[in-house]
Amino acid sequence: xxxxxxxxxxxxxxxxxxxxxxxxxxxxPGEPATRPDGTVxxxxxxxxxxxxxxSPSETDVSPEGPAKTILSAADIARVVxxxxxxxxxxxxxxxxxxLLGVPTRGVPLAHRLAExxxxxxGVTVPVGALDVTLxxxxxxxxxxxxxxxxxxxxxxxxxxRVILIDDVLFSGRTVRAALDALGDLGRPSVVQLAVLVDxxxxxLPIRADYVGKNIPTALAENVRVALTETDGVxxxxxxxxxx
Amino acid sequence: xxxxxIKGARILGGQKKDLLIRDGVVAEIGTGLSxxxxxxxxxxxxxxxxxxxxxxxxxxxxxxxxxxxxxxxxRSAALxxxxxxxxxxxxxxxxxxxxxxxxxxxxxxxxxLVDVQPIGAVTVGLAGEQLAELGAMADSAARVRIFSDDGxxxxxxxxxxxxxxxxxxxxxxxxxxxxEPRLTSGAQMHEGEVAARLGMTGWPAVAEESIxxxxxxxxxxxxxxxxxxxxxxxxxxxILRWAKGRGIRVTAExxxxxxxxxxxxxxxxxxxxxxNPPLRTATDVAALRAALVEGVIDIVxxxxxxxxxxxxxxxxxxxxxxxxxxxxxLSIVLDVVGDELGWDGIAERMSRTPAxxxxxxxxxxxxxxxxxxxxxxxxxxxxxxxxxxxxxxxxRNTPYAAMTLPGRVVATFLHGEPTxxxxxxxx
Amino acid sequence: xxxxxxxxxxxxxxxxTMVLDTAAEMAALADREVKKxxxxxxxxxxxxxxxxxTRTRISFEAAAKRxxxxxxxxxxxxxxxxxxESLKDTALTLQAMGAxxxxxxxxxxxxxxxxxNWIDGTVVNAGDGTHEHPTQALLDAYTMRSRLGRLAGLxxxxxxxxxxxxxxxxxxxxxxxxxxxxxxxxxxxxxPVGVDAWPAETSYHLDSVLPDADVVMMLRVQRExxxxxxxxSAREYSRRYGLxxxxxxxxxxxxxxxxxxxxxxxxxxxxxxxxxxxxxxxEQVANGVxxxxxxxxxxxxxxx
Numbered sequence: 001x002x003x004x005x006x007x008x009x010x011x012x013x014x015x016x017x018x019x020x021x022x023x024x025x026x027x028x029p030g031e032p033a034t035r036p037d038g039t040v041x042x043x044x045x046x047x048x049x050x051x052x053x054x055s056p057s058e059t060d061v062s063p064e065g066p067a068k069t070i071l072s073a074a075d076i077a078r079v080v081x082x083x084x085x086x087x088x089x090x091x092x093x094x095x096x097x098x099l100l101g102v103p104t105r106g107v108p109l110a111h112r113l114a115e116x117x118x119x120x121x122g123v124t125v126p127v128g129a130l131d132v133t134l135x136x137x138x139x140x141x142x143x144x145x146x147x148x149x150x151x152x153x154x155x156x157x158x159x160x161r162v163i164l165i166d167d168v169l170f171s172g173r174t175v176r177a178a179l180d181a182l183g184d185l186g187r188p189s190v191v192q193l194a195v196l197v198d199x200x201x202x203x204l205p206i207r208a209d210y211v212g213k214n215i216p217t218a219l220a221e222n223v224r225v226a227l228t229e230t231d232g233v234x235x236x237x238x239x240x241x242x243x
Numbered sequence: 244x245x246x247x248x249i250k251g252a253r254i255l256g257g258q259k260k261d262l263l264i265r266d267g268v269v270a271e272i273g274t275g276l277s278x279x280x281x282x283x284x285x286x287x288x289x290x291x292x293x294x295x296x297x298x299x300x301x302x303x304x305x306x307x308x309x310x311x312x313x314x315x316x317x318r319s320a321a322l323x324x325x326x327x328x329x330x331x332x333x334x335x336x337x338x339x340x341x342x343x344x345x346x347x348x349x350x351x352x353x354x355x356l357v358d359v360q361p362i363g364a365v366t367v368g369l370a371g372e373q374l375a376e377l378g379a380m381a382d383s384a385a386r387v388r389i390f391s392d393d394g395x396x397x398x399x400x401x402x403x404x405x406x407x408x409x410x411x412x413x414x415x416x417x418x419x420x421x422x423e424p425r426l427t428s429g430a431q432m433h434e435g436e437v438a439a440r441l442g443m444t445g446w447p448a449v450a451e452e453s454i455x456x457x458x459x460x461x462x463x464x465x466x467x468x469x470x471x472x473x474x475x476x477x478x479x480x481x482i483l484r485w486a487k488g489r490g491i492r493v494t495a496e497x498x499x500x501x502x503x504x505x506x507x508x509x510x511x512x513x514x515x516x517x518x519n520p521p522l523r524t525a526t527d528v529a530a531l532r533a534a535l536v537e538g539v540i541d542i543v544x545x546x547x548x549x550x551x552x553x554x555x556x557x558x559x560x561x562x563x564x565x566x567x568x569x570x571x572x573l574s575i576v577l578d579v580v581g582d583e584l585g586w587d588g589i590a591e592r593m594s595r596t597p598a599x600x601x602x603x604x605x606x607x608x609x610x611x612x613x614x615x616x617x618x619x620x621x622x623x624x625x626x627x628x629x630x631x632x633x634x635x636x637x638x639r640n641t642p643y644a645a646m647t648l649p650g651r652v653v654a655t656f657l658h659g660e661p662t663x664x665x666x667x668x669x670x
Numbered sequence: 671x672x673x674x675x676x677x678x679x680x681x682x683x684x685x686x687t688m689v690l691d692t693a694a695e696m697a698a699l700a701d702r703e704v705k706k707x708x709x710x711x712x713x714x715x716x717x718x719x720x721x722x723x724t725r726t727r728i729s730f731e732a733a734a735k736r737x738x739x740x741x742x743x744x745x746x747x748x749x750x751x752x753x754x755e756s757l758k759d760t761a762l763t764l765q766a767m768g769a770x771x772x773x774x775x776x777x778x779x780x781x782x783x784x785x786x787n788w789i790d791g792t793v794v795n796a797g798d799g800t801h802e803h804p805t806q807a808l809l810d811a812y813t814m815r816s817r818l819g820r821l822a823g824l825x826x827x828x829x830x831x832x833x834x835x836x837x838x839x840x841x842x843x844x845x846x847x848x849x850x851x852x853x854x855x856x857x858x859x860x861x862p863v864g865v866d867a868w869p870a871e872t873s874y875h876l877d878s879v880l881p882d883a884d885v886v887m888m889l890r891v892q893r894e895x896x897x898x899x900x901x902x903s904a905r906e907y908s909r910r911y912g913l914x915x916x917x918x919x920x921x922x923x924x925x926x927x928x929x930x931x932x933x934x935x936x937x938x939x940x941x942x943x944x945x946x947x948x949x950x951x952x953e954q955v956a957n958g959v960x961x962x963x964x965x966x967x968x969x970x971x972x973x974x
Contacts, residue, residue, distance in 0.1 A: 131695070134709040134737075134967070144972030146688050147695040184704040431779075439864035442779040442801030442839055447863070512780030556758050558778035560799070 066240045070215055070223075073234035076196070079212035080109070083194055084116035086210050087163065094123050096189075097161040100130040102178055103148030105167040108229035109196060113165065126153030130164065130185075135177035152185065162188040163209075167225040169195040172206035197236060199223050244659060246278050252286035252620055254610050256586035262291070264616045267659035272612055284664070286620050289653055292590050294326025294617035295573065296597040296606050298418070298496055299393070299472060299544035301565070302328075302359070304350060305343070306335025311549035311637045313347060316569070317356035318635040319547070321662035323569040324619035324652040327598065327606045328357050328547075332364040333394040339364035339375035341383035348385035356662045356670070360601055363387040365406045365417060369395045374406060381413040388602040391418035393472055394519075396454060398424050403458060407467035416494075416600065418470040419458050421479070422520065426450035431560055433506040433521040441509060443559070446521045448476040455479050459486035459493050470600060471495040473546050475520040477530035484539045494600050496544035497531050499575035500566050500642060504528075508642070514555050514562030515642050518548070521564075535592065536583045542597045545572045549638035567641040570634050573621065574648035581649070605658075616659040625651035635668060674786050674793040675965060678804040678843035686847055690812050692964035693957070699736065700956070710739035713970055716769040718760070718785075719745045719796075720776045725931065725955065726796050730773045730805075733962035739970070742769070757781060761788035771970055774798070792969045800834045806930055807840035809961040811848060813950050814885055816957070817926050822849030827879045828870075829855045829911060830889030830938055831900075833862050837930045838889060842870045853879050857911065859900045860891075876911055880920040887928040888913050888938045904937055914940045918948065926950050 071079065091097050094117055101110030107129045114125045131148035133139075164178050175193060182191060194210035199217045215238065217223065222239040226232075249262040254272075261276035262269055297320065303311035311319075313330070320328045330347050332338035338347060344361040351359020363380035367373045369392045380387040390410055397403045397419060406417050427450045432438050434445020455471055459482065462469035474480065474495045486493050500518060505525050508516035516522060534540040548565025555562050576589060584592065590609075598607025608614045628647045631639040655663040662669060672680055681689070699705055715734040717727050727743065734741045744764070757776075764772055771792040774782050779799030786793040797803040815821050826845055832838045832854050845852050846869035853871040854861060861872055873879050880886070891911075893904055901907045908914075913927065921927075927939075927948045935941050944951060 134707045134971075139709065139971045142972060144968045144970075147692050150695065150698060180708065184706070185702060434863050436864035436867040439862035439867070440839075442799055442836060444800075445863060512783040553756060557756055558776070558781045558784055560778040560780075 068238045070238050071236035076234045080112050083210045084113050094125050098126040098153050099163050100128045102166045103131050105227050106165045108227050110165040128153045132177035132181050135180045157186040157188045159189050161190045163192045165194050167196045168223050169198045169208050172202045172204035175206050246281040248281045249284045249286045252291040254291045256290050264659050269610050269614050269616050289620040292619050293594040294619050295324045295593045297328040297545050298597045300328040300547045302330045310551045313350035314354040315637040317354040318668045319569040321356045321655045324573050326617040326657045327603050329360045329362050331393045332362050337364050337368050341379040344380050344385040345383050361385045362389045362391050365390045365392045365397050388415050393420045396420050396422040404461050408465045416468040416470050418472050420472050421451045421454035423450040423454050432509045433523050437506045452478040455482050459491050463491045469493045473498050475501045475523050477527045480530050480534040494541045496542045497540045498546045499572045502579045512559050514559045517562050517564050518566050519564035542592050549636050550640050555640050567636050571643050574650045577650040616656050618656050620654040622651045622653050627651050676782050676795045677802050678807045678840040683847050689964050693960040696963040697960040708738050710737040713739045713770040715739045715771045716742045718772050718774045729958040732959045765789045802840045803836040804840045806837050807844040809958045812957050812961050813954050824850040824884045825882050826850050826852050826885040827883040828887045831860045831891045832856045833860045835889050891938050913943050915942045918943050
């Protein structure tokens with residue numbers, strides 16, 4: 001003889017409404033399922049803000065195939081130094097210039113560049129952060145995610161030279177979103193772009209003013225940038241896709 | 244009339260026997276029976292029960308023929324193994340005059356699928372203010388013996404006392420819908436943890452229990468019969484046990500849904516689970532089952548309450564209370580207390596006692612030589628899955644959709660003629 | 671991925687925190703010259719209001735518009751609703767119009783749950799009967815976190831007509847999820863039977879709770895409850911359960927006073943308290959827009 005009301009119908013209406021238990025309600029940043037950046041279905045990371053950190057235990061053969069280190073910690077330091085010099089050169093000593101990092105890894109890069117510029121010339125360049133999530137054109141493909149911080153230096157961006165800093169330049173869609181976001185925040189006199197890695201495959205007419213390293217890649221490959229501030233290690237690796 | 248030989252049926256679950264049915268009565272019971280020109284019904288392994296009697300059915304006619312008619316409700320009843328149903332008075336117009344009860348009674352005879360015994364209203368228009376013409380209904384062709392304002396409680400204690408007294412003149416009984424209306428204003432579901440969580444106004448158990456306590460004392464005082472509709476709480480069971488212990492002439496019914504479902508069902512906000520009295524807690528359900536087995540609660544009655552789609556496909560608060568019950572009642576009872584009751588216990592609680600309370604002398608009788616052939620054949624091994632669209636009722640508001648239940652009515656005979664054969668209504 | 675926000679219980683701690691964090695970013699928008707984001711461009715949000723609630727409707731409308739969604743206001747007055755169209759038929763109409771989200775306010779508890787069965791889009795509960803009001807609880811939690819810096823470990827006193835309060839139900843669930851300790855204070859008649867099962871303490875005495883409270887949330891008490899014998903008189907109610915200056919002085923220095931509005935000044939709260947620096951009542955309104963933007967973004971922003 002059965003007990004009242006128990007287990008006669010599979011699942012209550014409530015549980016059907018609220019989704020299956022254990023499913024995260026919203027996707028977290030960098031979660032693998034959110035990776036394809038408007039280029040579905042290829043499992044390619046093109047979204048600098050969403051590149052996830054390699055775990056310390058990861059070997060040279062990742063689940064995504066063989067991995068190759070493209071830039072070591074020392075390479076990254078040299079590249080940052082070079083971009084800092086180029087910025088000083090092209091901006092007449094970084095006068096009236098601010099650096100806006102695109103979260104996640106663009107922000108520590110911006111701080112490193114500012115620190116190098118200060119070391120080289122004694123100039124203090126204001127640094128800020130510009131989150132572009134709400135301006136992305138691929139939200140419907142990727143799932144809603146947590147927002148990064150947007151912090152503008154005191155004085156804002158009006159009439160100043162803004163250099164956007166990002167880790168990887170790929171389709172150009174992140175930069176497009178960043179330009180839209182800037183337009184809503186003010187009117188810079190000039191906008192430039194600095195990236196650690198340019199891996200090609202642009203989908204929009206966008207180019208970088210400062211490039212740390214050009215890396216020719218196949219679409220199926222995946223560029224992973226790790227920085228000490230966010231990932232505990234400085235390293236850029238190329239993960240082989242399906243070969 | 245056709246003669247039938249039912250082969251191999253187990254009366255109340257006993258030895259296999261053949262039943263010869265002729266001229267509306269069971270002519271002979273034995274083995275190897277045959278008769279010239281008889282139609283043979285293979286009942287090998289089926290259990291024969293006296294035709295079930297429902298003391299509490301809403302047939303909705305006259306007034307809401309879109310939800311149910313006497314004919315569709317009768318067909319539902321026959322498929323559920325019933326040979327008689329008592330039709331509640333809350334129709335439109337209300338069955339509070341000899342004219343309306345005779346109309347329902349006549350419609351029942353025309354449908355010819357079960358004996359429809361109308362119940363008369365206690366008060367004019369169910370308004371609880373003035374006694375209806377109880378004697379006229381009793382003297383009418385419908386021979387009304389049960390009076391009820393079901394849907395409403397006869398809340399006024401003086402009026403209740405008078406009704407109990409008055410119907411003694413024709414051995415009538417008042418069937419009370421026990422609900423103190425001042426305690427259930429705006430009530431949506433059982434008052435308790437689930438209602439608190441769901442933000443719905445509660446229907447407290449005490450609103451039922453206080454009326455039952457009052458009514459058994461009134462019945463004792465005036466020496467009348469009282470029947471309590473759809474008992475739903477553990478506290479009501481205690482009061483009934485006390486009253487019966489004192490020798491008060493009270494009988495009580497419980498519905499299949501109160502024997503199975505709890506208030507947790509409301510969590511879906513699906514009004515198919517809205518009913519009055521409301522679904523209660525697991526503790527109440529356990530107490531009701533025990534009381535039915537013990538006999539403190541005398542019978543199972545369906546409170547079959549068909550409602551049109553628009554009265555259920557809406558917000559919970561706006562939905563009408565009630566559930567279908569006729570086609571599923573026997574299966575639910577088998578499921579929840581079948582082992583404890585046995586076939587004889589089921590016959591007692593679903594046929595003999597309700598027939599006695601209603602004064603239906605042709606029903607609730609063992610299939611025995613000379614008895615009216617009102618019986619039903621049940622396949623105890625069958626299991627079936629409830630499909631609302633497959634029910635014969637005009638409405639779809641069954642709370643058991645998609646449940647798989649034991650026991651299937653294969654055939655029902657009313658006055659010696661089949662109303663159901665091979666699990667299908669014959670007309 | 672949750673599709674609907676029907677109850678505060680739909681949110682686990684991680685999700686709720688994400689809503690509050692997202693709301694904090696959305697709040698920054700208020701200081702910008704361009705107070706608009708392109709995020710929900712091309713999406714349609716319907717405000718389906720069966721009850722008058724101008725403040726909640728405007729808050730949702732502002733939130734949707736700041737995210738560039740198209741907003742359709744569908745109110746019971748002057749529409750087919752008042753001509754007796756059923757909720758289901760209305761749902762089918764909205765479905766046919768391509769509503770991506772329906773924000774529903776309804777006097778019947780559970781109406782949003784019913785609606786969610788009938789449409790493909792997202793349903794956001796903007797208050798259903800005496801059941802829940804999850805976005806109110808989110809904005810209350812956001813306000814507490816902004817003022818006091820945290821939620822975990824806070825002592826929150828919710829005072830008043832708990833029985834009929836959707837705000838109280840949602841707040842109890844959400845605050846419990848986020849680690850705050852809730853005490854419900856009301857006359858026994860205004861606490862539901864079954865409240866013992868809630869993750870909250872209960873008390874009949876306001877004065878004993880105040881010295882340890884970090885937050886006091888006053889609920890609106892309708893004078894009509896008096897006619898149903900929930901309490902003898904408005905004056906006796908305010909004497910025992912109203913928040914006046916004398917009572918406010920018993921609160922710790924840092925404690926804040928909240929009210930979901932609209933207030934019955936002089937009934938559950940005196941004007942001096944409502945207008946004091948401890949009061950967050952105006953902030954709550956501003957925070958409402960940010961929190962509803964966060965909810966709409968997280969429910970609609972990512973759906974394919």
